[in-house]
Amino acid sequence: MRIAYLYLVPAFLVMGIITLYPLLFQVWMSFTNFGIQNLRQGSAPPDWVGVKNYVDVLTSQLAIPNFYFLRLIIYNLWWALVNVVIHVVLGIAIAILLNTRGLRGRRIYRALFIIPVVIPAIIVATVWRNMYDPDYGAINLLLAGAGKVIGMPPEAFRIDWMRQVQDPIPFVPLPLAFYGMLITNTWLGWPLNSVVATGALQSVPQELYEAAEMDGANGWQKFRNITVAYLRPAMVPYAIYGFVVTFNLFHLSYFMSQGGPFGRTELLVTQAYRLVNEQRLYGVGASFSVIMFFILLAVTLLTNRMARATRTYDL
Numbered sequence: 650m651r652i653a654y655l656y657l658v659p660a661f662l663v664m665g666i667i668t669l670y671p672l673l674f675q676v677w678m679s680f681t682n683f684g685i686q687n688l689r690q691g692s693a694p695p696d697w698v699g700v701k702n703y704v705d706v707l708t709s710q711l712a713i714p715n716f717y718f719l720r721l722i723i724y725n726l727w728w729a730l731v732n733v734v735i736h737v738v739l740g741i742a743i744a745i746l747l748n749t750r751g752l753r754g755r756r757i758y759r760a761l762f763i764i765p766v767v768i769p770a771i772i773v774a775t776v777w778r779n780m781y782d783p784d785y786g787a788i789n790l791l792l793a794g795a796g797k798v799i800g801m802p803p804e805a806f807r808i809d810w811m812r813q814v815q816d817p818i819p820f821v822p823l824p825l826a827f828y829g830m831l832i833t834n835t836w837l838g839w840p841l842n843s844v845v846a847t848g849a850l851q852s853v854p855q856e857l858y859e860a861a862e863m864d865g866a867n868g869w870q871k872f873r874n875i876t877v878a879y880l881r882p883a884m885v886p887y888a889i890y891g892f893v894v895t896f897n898l899f900h901l902s903y904f905m906s907q908g909g910p911f912g913r914t915e916l917l918v919t920q921a922y923r924l925v926n927e928q929r930l931y932g933v934g935a936s937f938s939v940i941m942f943f944i945l946l947a948v949t950l951l952t953n954r955m956a957r958a959t960r961t962y963d964l
Contacts, residue, residue, distance in 0.1 A: 675935045675938060675939070676935070676939060678695075678931060678932055678935040679702055679703070679932060679936035679938075679939050680697060680698065680699060680700070680702070680932075680936075681694075681695035681696060681697055681698060681932045682695050682696050682698050682702075682932050683695040683931040683932040683935070684929060684930065684931060684932065685929045685931070687931075698932070702932050702933050702935070702936035702937075703936045703939075703940065705933065706718055706933065706936055706937050706940060707940070711930075711933060713923075713928055713930075714911075714912070715908075715911045715912030715913075715915070716912065716920070717912070720912075720913070721915060721916070721917055722917070722944070724913070724914070724915070724916075725896060725916050725917050726896075728827070728895065728896075728916065729892050729893075729895040729896040729898075730892070731831065732831065732834050732835070732838060732891075732895045733888050733891045733892045733895060735831070735835050735838075735839070736835065736838040736839045736842045736888075736891060737842050737884060737888050737891070739835065739839040739842070739843075740839045740840070740841070740842025740843035740844075740845070741842070741843075741846045741880060741884065743762070743839065743843045744842075744843045744844075744846035744847045744850055745846075745850065745876070747759060747843075747847065748847065748850045748851070759843075759844075759847070762839075762840045762843065763840050763841075763844065764840075765836055765837045765840055766837075766840050766841055770900040771900060771904065773833070773837055773900070773901075774833075774900045774901055774903075774904035774905050775904060777829075777833040778811065778904065778905045781810035781811055781829050781905075783807050783808060783809040783810070784807065786810075788810065789806050789808055792806040792808070793805075793806040808825070809825075810825055810826060810829040811825075811826045811829060811905060811907075811909065812826070812909055812910055813825040813826070813910065814910045814911070823913075824909075824910055824913050824914060826905075826906040826909065826910065826913070826914045827913075827914055829905070829906070830901045830902070830905055830906060833901060833905065834895070834898065834901055838895070841887075842884070842887065842888075842891070845883050845884060845887045846880060846883070846884060848883065849879050849880045849882075849883035849884065850876070850879070850880070852879060853875060853876065853879045857875050858871055858875060861874070861875060889952040892948070892952065893945070893948065893949065893952065896916075896917075896945070896948065897916075897917075897918045897945075898916065898918075899916070899918050899922070902914055902915060902916045902919045903919045903922070908920075908923075917937075917941050917944070920937070921934060921937050921938050921941060924937055
């Protein structure tokens with residue numbers, strides 16, 4: 650038994666140095682007014698402020714523009730939920746279409762739609778941001794070309810996707826930048842969902858469909874009772890994973906909309922980055938990250954409970 654613990658010592662040492670110590674130091678920092686002045690060697694230690702940083706974050710009392718903590722959480726959760734629903738539905742639909750018997754070139758299609766996944770995130774964000782340019786972006790030029798066919802002037806399609814302040818749908822408090830990033834992330838996110846769904850579909854025994862057809866089942870009944878039953882164990886865990894990844898999706902918010910307009914497309918992860926790297930509020934940023942940790946912990950515990958439920962699915 651002692652030998653086994655000795656083998657674990659190197660791993661514990663490495664994890665303690667690169668993981669545990671920084672986490673504990675961050676927690677300590679969150680209770681101080683640690684700032685840029687404390688980075689200098691030999692400087693005085695920061696003052697202990699207790700839970701003030703946490704109170705300022707939770708009550709949106711930080712002296713920085715466009716900071717509303719409750720809005721951040723609500724938007725972040727909505728952003729992740731909407732994206733995952735669209736990705737899963739679209740991925741399953743396309744997987745079913747490509748799984749149709751007799752479809753030619755399906756291997757080519759599956760190879761093509763995986764391309765967005767292998768492109769670096771910064772390139773995706775930069776290219777799509779340029780595509781949304783109000784004057785020379787491909788999106789507006791495409792809309793202007795389509796509008797020209799029906800006699801609409803090109804000026805009607807000079808849309809400032811990332812900076813338009815007025816909401817496109819009056820009764821929905823979401824800026825146009827949200828929809829622009831939603832389109833981008835849909836293009837980026839559905840292919841892997843389709844790959845997972847394709848693998849699940851190929852495991853469905855065709856005899857089940859034939860037996861259901863002999864019993865008089867229609868197309869919807871076969872889809873609901875056979876296809877969905879085989880898709881669910883694969884798609885539910887992947888949807889949970891997609892939710893967590895999208896919740897922390899840094900590059901689209903930071904590089905496409907820069908969190909605008911007026912911080913309305915800011916995510917928790919981009920706000921934490923700004924607190925540290927732009928505002929230099931290291932103590933506040935540490936407390937913000939601790940709060941963000943507990944939010945993600947709650948999401949993780951909830952999603953893990955959902956994932957365990959997939960083990961009991963009966964096919």
